[in-house]
């Protein structure tokens with residue numbers, strides 16, 4: 292069933308890339324029914340399906356599992372494990388095994404950093420085992436019905452009742468897990484409109500979700516209320532709450548330092564300024580792409596599933612689309 296759903300997702304993604312190409316570039320499709328460009332989601336899903344799951348210890352009873360879609364963080368107390376994100380639906384068995392092997396405790400609580408399928412895919416399985424699912428309130432709303440994100444070729448949602456968050460919050464909530472205090476915070480729309488950043492103290496770990504994919508240009512999920520200004524705002528807040536010793540767990544990629552996050556924020560600020568200038572000069576979105584405003588950053592940040600062109604289009608649209616919620 293999961294495989295079939297995956298196929299449907301990819302099929303929709305294929306249709307949507309055609310619509311996207313037509314809407315944004317006016318370019319002709321070479322052969323009817325054939326798609327020559329992979330969507331962001333197709334590229335990402337192929338990678339998520341085939342990357343081996345790795346377990347990394349952050350000490351203090353905290354582990355990170357990478358490779359299964361979005362990064363998953365586990366924090367233990369005496370008798371249970373709290374997970375942050377649940378990976379892909381197709382790999383939840385593998386994740387559960389890796390979690391139990393590392394922590395030797397069953398999962399009783401799960402926090403979702405946002406609604407995307409590579410961070411919530413395991414919710415159906417965990418939810419059906421009565422795991423408490425905690426998220427920002429907009430995550431529940433988005434998972435409850437079908438969501439279309441044409442920019443990246445994603446159509447998902449309409450999750451079954453057991454996969455939905457059972458505890459929601461608006462701007463902040465605190466949880467205790469063993470010796471660690473977890474502070475869950477939403478700084479307003481950023482990657483989506485339901486992002487949660489989790490500060491873990493005294494371990495000094497910050498789990499930031501897809502506000503940071505290390506070391507890639509981020510997806511700005513405009514259809515889910517995301518914006519470039521919101522991502523920069525959230526990053527500034529995270530930088531204010533962390534120090535040089537903080538371990539930063541990104542939504543994807545290796546665990547990072549605060550200075551990695553600072554470099555990433557600085558790159559986003561510069562790209563935003565350049566694209567804002569192009570908008571101010573009256574350039575169209577295609578002219579902005581042609582101006583290659585990210586050129587000197589592409590070698591470092593442009594090798595992920597968000598290509599430089601797609602990233603420029605996302606930032607341009609975020610700065611110009613009046614229908615998009617702004618900070």
Ligand SMILES: [Zn+2]
Pocket residue numbers: 405407482501510542
């Ligand atoms: Zn995401």
